[in-house]
Amino acid sequence: MKKKKITIGKIIAGILAIVWLFVTGAPFYFMVASAFKEQFELFTSGVFAMPKGFYLDNLKEVIESNFPSYLLNSLTVVAISLVLILITASFASYPFSxxxxxxxxxxxxxVVAAMAVPIHVTLLPVFQLTQKIGLYDSIAALIGPYVAFNLPISVFILTSFMAEIPNELEESAEIDGCGKFRTFFNIILPLSKPGLATLAIYNSVNMWNEFSFALVLTQSPKSRTLPLSIWEYQGQYQANIPLIMAVLTFSAIPMIIAFAIGQDKLIKGMMAGAVKG
Structure with a gap:
């Protein structure tokens, strides 16, 4: 009877996993398939139909447009902001934990209360501050807000992670003559790598897809990031859907690569603290 229950449970879990795969995979398939279709092919064939012929002009047009500039801006902003977030969160989480x-x-x-502050409430003050200090319409204007709004949850998560590290390790280091700074860099920080990897992927995805601050704090094409790049392909009365899907496909590739590289550490970071040992 127990074996039957376990088997039924596995079957139900498998069915749910397959259903969830279709739910999450269908939009991705639509995005990639549409990127290889001509502009009006979406209206003449089914939404999820395979492309009649792999139309590569969409990808070529995206590459020859301002997309590389948008991509470079997003990579620059995300990389700098992420480094600042991880460094600041590490130094703040250590004393808290x-x-x-x-x-x-x-x-x-x-710190926890700051997590509840809505982004949209701060758009006007941040916009005015950015203008006064002369950073408006530059990618540097995005770094401050990105760090400020992703830091509270990063400190919260990393503090919980560091709190699970056994105290005996820190006590042994103190007996051996290690000070707080050396203990932090040689013991606490290396053991926090799974948590840092989790935060890196989580914050990267948030900043990569961020739209509100990018819209308010930048204006010219030279300063825009990827979420604003779809404006290039929207006319007054219609939008070129296959071109937009091609842009989204190219935009998703860096995050897919980052997740594929760091998925093992991401899973370890998510499971850390679930079982004390």
Missing amino acids: RFKFKLNKPLFAV
Whole structure:
């Protein structure tokens, strides 16, 4: 009876997994297939029909447009912002997770409260500040908001991760003469690599797809990022859907590569702390 229950459970889990694969895979298939269709082929054939002929002019037109500039801007902004987030979150999470002081809980409560601040409430103040300091319409204008709005959740997650590291390791390091800084760099930080990898992928996806700040803080094509690139292919009365799908396909490739490289560390980071040992 127990074996039957386990078998039925596995069958149900398999069916649900297949259904979820179709739910998540159908939009991706539509995006890639549409990128190889002519402009009006979407209306003459089925939405999920295979392309009649692999029409490569869409991909060629995207590559020859301003897309490489948008791609470079996104890579630059995400890379700089991500490095700043991981460094700042690491230094902030260490005292929150390992030190006992009076302001620990109040300060951590402020960090948690900052996670609830909606982005749209800050658009006007950030826009005015960016204009006053002369960063408007530049990719540098995006770095500050990206770091500020992704830092609270990064500190929250990394603090929980570092808190699960056994205290015995830190105590042994202190007995051997290691100070706090050396303990942090030689023990805590290396053991936090799965958590840092999780944050890297999570924040990269958020910043890669971010639209609101990119729309408000940039104006000219030289400063736009990938989420704004689809404007190139929208006319006054219609949009070139296959070209937009080609742009989205190219935009998704870097994130797919990043996930494929770091998926093992991502899974370890997500599972960290689930079982104490």
